Structure formats: structure tokens, C-alpha cells
Amino acid sequence: MRALAIILTLSMTSIALAAEPSSDLRLWYTQPAPLEKDWTYPAKPEQQSKGWVEALPIGSGRLGAMVFGGIGEERIQFNEDTLWTGKPHDYVREGSGDQLAHIRQQAFANLKEDTAEEKALNTLIKEKFLSDPVRQKAYQPFGDVRLTFGGHENFTDYRRELDLDMAIARTTYKAGRVTYTREAFASYPDNAIVVHITADQPGKVSFTTKLDSPHKDHQLKTLGKNGVRLSGEVDDPKAPDDPGTKFQAVLSVRPTGGQMATTRDGGIIIQEADAATLVLVAATSFVNWQDVSGDPAKRCEEYLAKIGEKSYDALKAAHVADHQSLFRRFAFDLGRTDRAQLPTDERLRRVTEASKLIAGSNKDKPKADALPPEGLDADPALAALYVQYGRYMLIASSRPGTQAANLQGEWNELLNPPWESKYTTNINFEMNYWPAEVTNLSELHEPMFDVIDDLRVSGARTAKKMYNARGWVLHHNTDLWRGTAPINNVDGLWPTGAAWLCHHLWDHYLYTRDKEFLAKRAYPAMKEASQFFVDFLIKDPTTGYLVTNPSHSPEQTGPGRALITYAPTMDNQLIRSLLTYTIEASEILGTDSDFSRQLSETCKQLPPNLVGQHGQLQEWIQDIDQPDNNHRHMSPLWGLYPGWDVTPADGKVWDAAKLLLKWRGEGSTGWSFGWRIPLWARVGDGDFAYRQLHLQLAKRTLPNMFDLCGPFQVDGNFGATGGVAEMLLQSHLRPTDDRNRHEIHLLPALPGAWAKGSVSGLCARGGFDVAMTWDGGKLTKATITSKLGNPCRVRVGEKTVDLKTEKGKTYAFDGVLKAG
Numbered sequence: 001m002r003a004l005a006i007i008l009t010l011s012m013t014s015i016a017l018a019a020e021p022s023s024d025l026r027l028w029y030t031q032p033a034p035l036e037k038d039w040t041y042p043a044k045p046e047q048q049s050k051g052w053v054e055a056l057p058i059g060s061g062r063l064g065a066m067v068f069g070g071i072g073e074e075r076i077q078f079n080e081d082t083l084w085t086g087k088p089h090d091y092v093r094e095g096s097g098d099q100l101a102h103i104r105q106q107a108f109a110n111l112k113e114d115t116a117e118e119k120a121l122n123t124l125i126k127e128k129f130l131s132d133p134v135r136q137k138a139y140q141p142f143g144d145v146r147l148t149f150g151g152h153e154n155f156t157d158y159r160r161e162l163d164l165d166m167a168i169a170r171t172t173y174k175a176g177r178v179t180y181t182r183e184a185f186a187s188y189p190d191n192a193i194v195v196h197i198t199a200d201q202p203g204k205v206s207f208t209t210k211l212d213s214p215h216k217d218h219q220l221k222t223l224g225k226n227g228v229r230l231s232g233e234v235d236d237p238k239a240p241d242d243p244g245t246k247f248q249a250v251l252s253v254r255p256t257g258g259q260m261a262t263t264r265d266g267g268i269i270i271q272e273a274d275a276a277t278l279v280l281v282a283a284t285s286f287v288n289w290q291d292v293s294g295d296p297a298k299r300c301e302e303y304l305a306k307i308g309e310k311s312y313d314a315l316k317a318a319h320v321a322d323h324q325s326l327f328r329r330f331a332f333d334l335g336r337t338d339r340a341q342l343p344t345d346e347r348l349r350r351v352t353e354a355s356k357l358i359a360g361s362n363k364d365k366p367k368a369d370a371l372p373p374e375g376l377d378a379d380p381a382l383a384a385l386y387v388q389y390g391r392y393m394l395i396a397s398s399r400p401g402t403q404a405a406n407l408q409g410e411w412n413e414l415l416n417p418p419w420e421s422k423y424t425t426n427i428n429f430e431m432n433y434w435p436a437e438v439t440n441l442s443e444l445h446e447p448m449f450d451v452i453d454d455l456r457v458s459g460a461r462t463a464k465k466m467y468n469a470r471g472w473v474l475h476h477n478t479d480l481w482r483g484t485a486p487i488n489n490v491d492g493l494w495p496t497g498a499a500w501l502c503h504h505l506w507d508h509y510l511y512t513r514d515k516e517f518l519a520k521r522a523y524p525a526m527k528e529a530s531q532f533f534v535d536f537l538i539k540d541p542t543t544g545y546l547v548t549n550p551s552h553s554p555e556q557t558g559p560g561r562a563l564i565t566y567a568p569t570m571d572n573q574l575i576r577s578l579l580t581y582t583i584e585a586s587e588i589l590g591t592d593s594d595f596s597r598q599l600s601e602t603c604k605q606l607p608p609n610l611v612g613q614h615g616q617l618q619e620w621i622q623d624i625d626q627p628d629n630n631h632r633h634m635s636p637l638w639g640l641y642p643g644w645d646v647t648p649a650d651g652k653v654w655d656a657a658k659l660l661l662k663w664r665g666e667g668s669t670g671w672s673f674g675w676r677i678p679l680w681a682r683v684g685d686g687d688f689a690y691r692q693l694h695l696q697l698a699k700r701t702l703p704n705m706f707d708l709c710g711p712f713q714v715d716g717n718f719g720a721t722g723g724v725a726e727m728l729l730q731s732h733l734r735p736t737d738d739r740n741r742h743e744i745h746l747l748p749a750l751p752g753a754w755a756k757g758s759v760s761g762l763c764a765r766g767g768f769d770v771a772m773t774w775d776g777g778k779l780t781k782a783t784i785t786s787k788l789g790n791p792c793r794v795r796v797g798e799k800t801v802d803l804k805t806e807k808g809k810t811y812a813f814d815g816v817l818k819a820g
Ligand code: FUC
Pocket: 407, 419, 424, 428, 555, 669, 671, 709, 713
């Protein structure tokens, strides 16, 4: 046995030494992604894992692209984040406000499900209260760069990869005796997608390139000898007479050596060059949500003029430096096994195979049944890669000055994408930003704050017209045109979106202590969101509490009761949190003391978190929860994560939240696994949090590691990244009596599977940067760098140490918190 074990160890080591890739921060494959998909949405998960979701994403925040890594034919499908259907528009339905009193009275009547009364109420809401039009607008694909390489049919040594550390997609293969390499990246500093094609012998780079677009009536034109232009206008089949957003892209090709010619159908032929660089710029007529008078042609010219004659090496160096300034702030190591040398799709397949051995299913209550050792336990580096991939995707899809990451980040090939690829605010949009602060990407939160700036304006219109209220309201979705009215169906009627978005403003302040941000940006939005609730809340005739009405607990129907209701727990938690932060912010800023007092009075009248007949945290104001309710949404547990409305100090309520969490069981959609990870981390159960991560990778992760909701949806990637961070470090809002003293909890929920590891660059509230190593499941070393000089309390298990800090200083501890 012993001898066998030694041989096994040796052979694993030798494999590890010969391992490819040299860095683990890569996704890689031995075959190209199929260029076209052979299914249409909706489709089964197995079908949806083919084609586009095998391609590899690159992005500059504004531009995104999927690189397929084709051989004879290559496709680079691209997006620009302001290309949407629709135009500036106020979605509020005329006269909707007149329906409010009746809807409220019916909601207070506690209608039963499927009764004539409920049906009548739902019909009225659909016809007279929901937005006009009832669906918001859709994020659009822009176009495709197509490349054709003749004579590459017989190839060997194929490999394609996405290098997360350099943010470069690479394809290499050998055709004949020549090794070809293509690199593609999306540059934030140069506002372009850049592709570089080389061969290891001179004069061997020959290809034809074209632009293409799924938009009907698009035009193609060659520009001089080496450029191609794609232009057009978005056509909205739902509003064919409306003018659409105008777009233009220019592809410029620069060969080194060889000959170049244009084709009649708008292509460029390169022959016998040594290398070639393709630069793609793209723009639209979108200026802001109220103005679409921009000139995309002029913008493209400006981007190209700025790039000028910059060499490929210069473009690449600027891109890599920019990317690494963000990406390299955080490192995560869980060790490496021989699995790490396998292609990424094979690694995922093995986790999926192993998960078939897991007894639990969605319908089962969480069980402690062991995870199969041949699953994620056998490939801890895959978990670390997945966490870094979430950060990579945020860097690629959300940069200051660009649109925020939407349901698909910024990668979409469909004219009619699932849920319009917009911003769903009853979990999905917020989840996108869970990794932002804690994994050291604070400035990538900015695009979300830009959305909030806009929503303050559009949401004020909606608040006035629909609810005759001051302030701003947001329901469960928004789009490029900053729609704020309830949409789609009756379950669009959830008026608490603004409170959740404001949580992000306050949290950004807690991490950065940026008082100017608080004064100029966060507080005004929080104050106006609070104003809305002061006007909107209404006294519940049964309990006397001030409650939301109409509303519902996202997106739960039945059993037995009507969907539309009042005072769901999530609303109470969100509003209590919003008002509490707003009061605190007004104190910090020394402003609005009267308003702040009014908010305190309002707060006292909100329903508390209620414990029901089974000892569960109630989801509704009535005690009607069902133990077998394992809904994907974790709404009443918002106060546990990401909020702090339920903490261990809440005793019975804390236990009740834990029971509800247990009832909810395993995830189902990708993002619902993603939400369960930090929730279980907050209650200190690292093994169950890990189990959710394992199942998310096994069941809801596509070959290119995109998350699968039903279709691809990016939120689950971000949720898992933020969730794992919560397993490693928690920094709590109100653990002590001192506003400035946050508690930094080290390794609060480390799973057994991650006995040894290290992390650096995690951020804690109050302005701290944390690095840790652990072994045997126990902390061995921690360093805490104080960025702002605030005090903190450091916790490991039951042990705490209070620390006064000096700005810029690093404090080191051993595993039992002895200063080192
Ligand atoms: C919420 C979720 C759905 C989906 C959609 C985009 O409504 O309940 O599962 O993720 O957003």
C-alpha cells in the first residue's frame, strides 16, 4: 500500500512538472468552438452548452467579443454596450396612478390564489398598471469579424486559450510545417479590439477578412486599401417605425509585408504577409439615456486617430499593463493537482460526472452527504480559477465610463436575447457587483453608480406618476433607457429596487470611506430613495405597521395565496437598511437632521423580522411559509446576505433565518447557487457553501465557464466569486458599538476541502487589505494593511483582537492572532 502510494505521488509530481499551461490562470481547449449554434432559445441545457458558449470572452468594458478559435474559418463576434433596441422613453403607463388605491385595497384583502378576485386584480395590473410597452428593450449584438485562411484544413497541435492574467485569447496550430498564432484582446486604453496573426516563418500569413452583422439592412464598405466599414441602424421588430440607434464599426488591417487588396463585397485580402494586425473600433449614436444624437462615424474616426500608427506591441503592452493593474491585486491559491493540466472543458466534465454521485437533489433538504472525492475536491485549482474568472469578467464588462455589466455581462449574439439581456434588479444586477469591493476592484463599481444617477431622474418621474410620491422608485428591471415602471407581468410589481441599489452606494462608502462620494453621490440618491418610501409606505389596517403595498416576494407565486401582497420580509429589510444608512450618512455629513428624525420614526413602524410557527423566518407578514419551499430566490434572507438586517445578535431571528436557509435547500439556477454560497458562509457553514459552489460548477457552468441560469447569464459567475470571498473573509457592518470599528472575520467559513491555501488582496470594510495563509484548515498567518488608519477588530473563531491602526501600515498575525 505504502509503496503504491509513493509511486502514485511520484507520478503525479512528474505530470505536474510537465504540466501545460505553465500558469493556472488560463482556460484552454484542444478544439475550436463551433462557429454557429445549431439550436434556438429556449433550449435544453445540453443544447445550450454548444457553440457560442464555447467561445472565449474578451472585453474592454465598452466593447466585448467572443473569440471562437476557428481554424480555416475564424469568427470574432462583438458587442458594444450601448447598442440596444429602443430610444429614450418614459415607460410609465398613462393613468396607472389612478389604479393604485384599488390595487392596494385588494392586496390588503389577502386574496387567494386562482380566485376570480385574484384573476381580476392581475388582469387590471397587467392592463392598466404595468409599463407601456410592457417589455423593456433589448441589448443587441453588433457584428462579427470573419477570417478565412485557405489551406489550413490539415492541422495539428491545436490549442486555444484565454489567459486571464494578460486578458488575451490565443489560438495556435500547425498547418503544413507552419505554426500559426492568433492573439485577440479588447483594449480599454485604446478603445479597440485588436487581433494579431503571426506565423513562425516569413510570408506565410494569407487570409481574407470581412465584417458581418445580424442587423438587417446593414451596409458594408471598403475604406481605402485596408479598411472595412460596417454601418446601420438597429431595427426593433416591436416598434418598426421608431428610429433605431445608429452604429458603425471600422476594421483596419495592417499587414507586415505581403500584398493587400479589397474584394467587391467589402472584404480585405492579405497575401504572403509575415504578420497582420487587425484593429476594430465601434461606436453608436447613444450619448446618454435621454440623448441619441451622437455620430458613430466621427467616434470611430476619433478612436482610430488616437490609435494612429501604434504598433501591435505598443497596443498589447498598454492593454496588459492596464488589465494587470486591476487583475493582479488579488491572488488565490488552493494548491494544484494533476487535474489542473487538463483542458478546461475536461476539468468541468469531471466535476459534472462526479456530481452525478451526489444523492441530494433540489427537492431534498440539505444533507451532509459527502461530496465525491473525484469532484471539485480533486481539482481545487479549478475553484480558484473560477473565482478569478469572475474578477476577469468584471474587469472585461464594467469599467468607469462604460455601461454596467448586464444580465450577460456584455456578451450577446442574439437579436432577441433571454430577458432582453438587461438589468434585473430583484437579484441579478446587484449580484454582478458582489465581487467588486471585496476582491479589490472597487472602481469597477462605478458603472452601477452611473445607472443609479440616471434612475434617480427616471425613477422620480415614475414615483410621481404612479404613486404620487417624492423621491425615486425602481421596480424589478431597468434597461439602457432607464425604465423604472413595473414590467412584463404581475411579478414585475416589486417597488424596492432602489433600496437594494442604494445598499451598493453605502457599501462602497464603507469600504472606501470616501466622504466626497458619500456627500455628492451616495447620500442624495439614498435620501431621495428614502423619501419615496416615506411617502409610499401605508399603514397596514391589521397590524398597524407601515408597509409596502402593492408588492410581492420576488418571484413567488402560491401556494394558496395571491402573488400580489404587502409587506414581504425582503421589503421590510431593504427599507429598514436604507433608512438606517441614510440616517447614519446624514449624521456623518451633518445634514438634514429633521429628515433624519422622520426616518427614525418611520423605521420604528416597519414590521420587524417575524418568527413563524415552525421557528422559521417568515417570508411574508402572514405566517404561511411552507417547509418544502426551495425557491431559487432567497429574498427573505436578504438581511443575512448581502444585508445585515439579521445578525447573530438577533438571537431567535438569527436561528429562524438559519432554518429558512436550510429549508431553501440547494440552488437550481446558476445564480441561485451563487446566492447560497455567501448565505451559508454568513452562518459559518463553509462545507455547505462549498457544496453549492461544487454543484454550480457541476450543473450550471458552460464549457467556457460562463454561468447557466437557464440560458447563459453572467450573474452566477459574479455571485460565486463574491460568495467565495465571503467564505474567506467577512467584514461586518455593525458588530461593535463604534461606527468606525469594523469586525474583520478571518476564515469564517473555510470548507474542509480547502485545508491548505492562501489568498491576498481581499478587502475589508473600513479600508483594509488582507492576506492570509492557512494549513490543516487553520489560519497560519495573516497580514492586514490599513489603507485609511481606521481601528478594527480582528476575529478568528471566537478569538478577537482590537487593533488601532496607522494609515499605510501593515500588521501581521500568526494563526492565534498573536502579533508577528
Ligand atoms: C429573475 C430570475 C430569473 C432570471 C431573470 C433574469 O427574474 O428569477 O431566474 O434570472 O431574473
